[in-house]
Amino acid sequence: MIKKKLAPKPLMYPKPAVLVGARVMGKPNFNTIANCGIISWDPPMVAVASYFGHYTNRGIRRHKTFSVNIPSAKMAKVTDFCGLYSGRKTDKSKIFKVFYGGLKTAPMIEECPVNLECKLVKTLKYGEAEIFLGEIKAVYAEDKYLTNGQPDTIKIDPLIYSSSDKKYYRIGKPVGKAYEIGRKKKQA
Amino acid sequence: MIKKKLAPKPLMYPKPAVLVGARVMGKPNFNTIANCGIISWDPPMVAVASYFGHYTNRGIRRHKTFSVNIPSAKMAKVTDFCGLYSGRKTDKSKIFKVFYGGLKTAPMIEECPVNLECKLVKTLKYGEAEIFLGEIKAVYAEDKYLTNGQPDTIKIDPLIYSSSDKKYYRIGKPVGKAYEIGRKKKQA
Numbered sequence: 001m002i003k004k005k006l007a008p009k010p011l012m013y014p015k016p017a018v019l020v021g022a023r024v025m026g027k028p029n030f031n032t033i034a035n036c037g038i039i040s041w042d043p044p045m046v047a048v049a050s051y052f053g054h055y056t057n058r059g060i061r062r063h064k065t066f067s068v069n070i071p072s073a074k075m076a077k078v079t080d081f082c083g084l085y086s087g088r089k090t091d092k093s094k095i096f097k098v099f100y101g102g103l104k105t106a107p108m109i110e111e112c113p114v115n116l117e118c119k120l121v122k123t124l125k126y127g128e129a130e131i132f133l134g135e136i137k138a139v140y141a142e143d144k145y146l147t148n149g150q151p152d153t154i155k156i157d158p159l160i161y162s163s164s165d166k167k168y169y170r171i172g173k174p175v176g177k178a179y180e181i182g183r184k185k186k187q188a
Numbered sequence: 189m190i191k192k193k194l195a196p197k198p199l200m201y202p203k204p205a206v207l208v209g210a211r212v213m214g215k216p217n218f219n220t221i222a223n224c225g226i227i228s229w230d231p232p233m234v235a236v237a238s239y240f241g242h243y244t245n246r247g248i249r250r251h252k253t254f255s256v257n258i259p260s261a262k263m264a265k266v267t268d269f270c271g272l273y274s275g276r277k278t279d280k281s282k283i284f285k286v287f288y289g290g291l292k293t294a295p296m297i298e299e300c301p302v303n304l305e306c307k308l309v310k311t312l313k314y315g316e317a318e319i320f321l322g323e324i325k326a327v328y329a330e331d332k333y334l335t336n337g338q339p340d341t342i343k344i345d346p347l348i349y350s351s352s353d354k355k356y357y358r359i360g361k362p363v364g365k366a367y368e369i370g371r372k373k374k375q376a
Contacts, residue, residue: 114201122312129229177356182270182271
């Protein structure tokens with residue numbers, strides 16, 4: 001087998017496409033982010049990387065709160081829109097129905113199946129990336145997206161971002177149960 | 189609309205299911221990780237969260253290198269296996285064909301369509317999570333997974349992890365082109 005050595009790039013498969021919310025200049029603003037991920041489970045924490053010049057970053061720095069809103073695949077168009085146009089020139093405060101939780105300053109999107117309300121814990125900087133580490137203080141979801149009280153992946157129908165071809169994808173078919181299909185007794 | 193407020197949990201949709209590799213006690217070892225994500229693009233960096241007691245963590249601490257190996261959906265069973273059994277009791281060094289790159293101590297999996305070779309830059313700790321921030325020093329892939337010299341999502345057919353139902357999924361159908369479907373002129 002011959003593997004090619006490629007230039008280092010920020011690749012991950014899959015990447016999410018989430019809407020990160022913050023209050024900037026007295027208004028809610030949202031930006032589309034694919035470079036993020038969970039980094040701790042107790043306390044639950046998320047890392048969100050955003051170009052330091054982004055308008056949303058200002059609000060996160062100021063209020064030390066932000067939200068991570070999970071759009072469904074049918075929200076692809078508006079999610080893409082939020083990534084294309086800066087809050088500096090485009091008022092994105094009226095696109096969605098916005099609500100707030102206990103942190104008061106982290107605007108969340110009603111239309112998104114799942115919302116993570118986050119308190120900024122630490123900020124890192126590498127190159128032009130400002131990396132916000134947030135503790136997830138609450139999760140919000142409508143009943144219709146829950147199964148046994150927990151958000152259900154299939155009901156959410158989350159949007160997936162692919163950086164190789166710059167396309168959005170849907171989630172596909174189940175492959176098997178985790179902590180199960182790899183058991184030794186199941187091998188061979 | 190009534191949203192339910194749920195207890196804070198480390199949710200993200202989608203999550204990847206990657207195999208993180210390190211050299212421990214002179215042998216390659218691999219663990220399955222879903223809590224990870226890209227946190228910087230220049231330099232390209234990845235954050236990988238792993239329970240501090242995991243065997244793989246020892247190797248990352250010692251050699252200050254690790255790999256992130258992207259399995260395809262057809263590798264679900266072996267990926268699950270690597271997450272179920274600790275390298276402390278189960279020798280995982282012979283499961284895959286292993287190769288090394290310029291960093292010398294980050295074992296990578298030939299069978300995985302894409303490999304990220306990483307140098308440890310910083311380690312964070314929150315609760316029981318040890319978070320390794322690594323700079324991606326090289327990317328490896330076979331020709332058959334490339335399109336125009338870049339890894340191709342559809343050819344990779346990456347494994348997706350869903351923590352709500354503890355299942356693995358495939359990637360599904362394309363929804364639209366990013367930086368395109370949300371353009372104002374496309375809005376109705």
